[in-house]
Amino acid sequence: NFALGMTLGLALFLIGAGAVHWARTLMSDHEIPAERHPIEADDEVRADVIEQFRTGAAESGFGRRKMIRNTLIGSMALVPLSGVVLLRDLGPLPEDKLEHTGWEEATDAKPLQLINMNTNQPMKAEDIITGSLTFAMPEGLSTHDEDFQQRIAKDALMLVRIAPENIKDDKSKEKGFEGILAYSKICTHVGCPISLYEQQTHHALCPCHQSTFD
Ligand code: FES
Incomplete structure (x- = not known):
């Protein structure tokens, strides 16, 4: 419990310190008007990106390398298990x-x-x-x-x-x-x-x- 508390406290402190640092050094205090422009890329650019994605996927052989694909999917499916460890740490159920x-x-x-x-x-x-x-x-x-x-x-x-x-x-x-x-x-x-x-x-x-x- 002590280690959990310390690391959680440290993590929250560092997130807070990061947010303060971000606000002080990276964000400008001056108002800067930015003209709006369309967010969506035009059809040609989108088709090009999709084509590049397909070529990349085909070249990497990700679809064919079943072991890499399945272990990746399996490891992602196991991520929620870490929550079980945390919940178990709350102690036994109180029953009645x-x-x-x-x-x-x-x-x-x-x-x-x-x-x-x-x-x-x-x-x-x-x-x-x-x-x-x-x-x-x-x-x-x-x-x-x-x-x-x-x-x-x-x-x-x-x-x-x-x-x-x-x-x-x-x-x-x-x-x-x-x-x-x-x-x-x-x-x-x-x-x-x-x-x-x-x-x-x-x-x-x-x-x-x-x-x-x-
Ligand atoms: S514990 Fe919330 S009002 Fe009493």
């Missing part, structure tokens, strides 16, 4: 892992405690004040875990507390606890963590591309 979160481990017999992501302490309902936005993760998850990033990318929660009479959606009213509502912190657009909450309008905002959730 993205459809499950750590919260599914909670059962009635063994509920999962919510851990405040800022203080790393278990949360109590009275800690969550009306109008606030708090972030939580399931107990048992530690920043020292090897797979912490993968798990938190699915398990992060945002908790808001709204005065119950201000909750308009019946389902939320039913599922919440004394106005405390929990949602995934992961934006449904391309997965940035949502981090802003507007307590007057009860809108949560994703800073990446300004998606707003009611």
